[in-house]
Amino acid sequence: MVSKVVGQSARKIVSLLEKFPKDRIKHNATFRTSQIERFCNIGGVAIPKDVTEEKDKQLQAKNGTLKINTDKIKKVIYSKKEEKPANYQKDIFTEDILTQQYKSLKNIYESKWEKYYKIDKKLLVPKGNPNYYHRLMTDLNKGGQVKEGLFTAFKTILTGKY
Structure with missing residues (x-):
């Protein structure tokens, strides 16, 4: 009990x-x-x-x-x-x-x-890929439900940057 x-x-x-x-x-x-x-x-x-x-x-x-x-x-x-x-x-x-x-x-x-x-700004905005954290957070805020557009997907593939 x-x-x-x-x-x-x-x-x-x-x-x-x-x-x-x-x-x-x-x-x-x-x-x-x-x-x-x-x-x-x-x-x-x-x-x-x-x-x-x-x-x-x-x-x-x-x-x-x-x-x-x-x-x-x-x-x-x-x-x-x-x-x-x-x-x-x-x-x-x-x-x-x-x-x-x-x-x-x-x-x-x-x-x-x-x-x-x-968290230091150097970790949030690294010199090699400054948009990475911002894109990651926007995707999380949308709940992971919104897919990347065709143009931005090709841009990501070709440039290798997020």
Whole structure:
């Protein structure tokens, strides 16, 4: 059974994770949703509705690209083995471990290390290819969905510069 302190710590972590921005590029799994689901299970908290909807979308996208049904394969492989109880990992997490997790996630959320270790302009705009970082960031901001035009693609191939 989950103690009250562990449950409260897990709730704090889940509330912090809900503040994290959604990923701009769609993946099969995102850090935010996987961690919210993980800490909800640890703390005995109900998984938020938006997280379950996002997970369903991820599963649909994943199933659209995969032809093999992995659930059936897992059932065949793991049905013969002894299954672990649903709460087997809950005993691992103590109050100290969860407070460390909370501090780490808070540092990531507040961009503590980004502010502490500032990136120099020489890295952002290298002399050999000054447009590289700018093009990379514009592509990421568009979510990786917009494709390069035909003319710019040929220009990139011929000149070798981004």
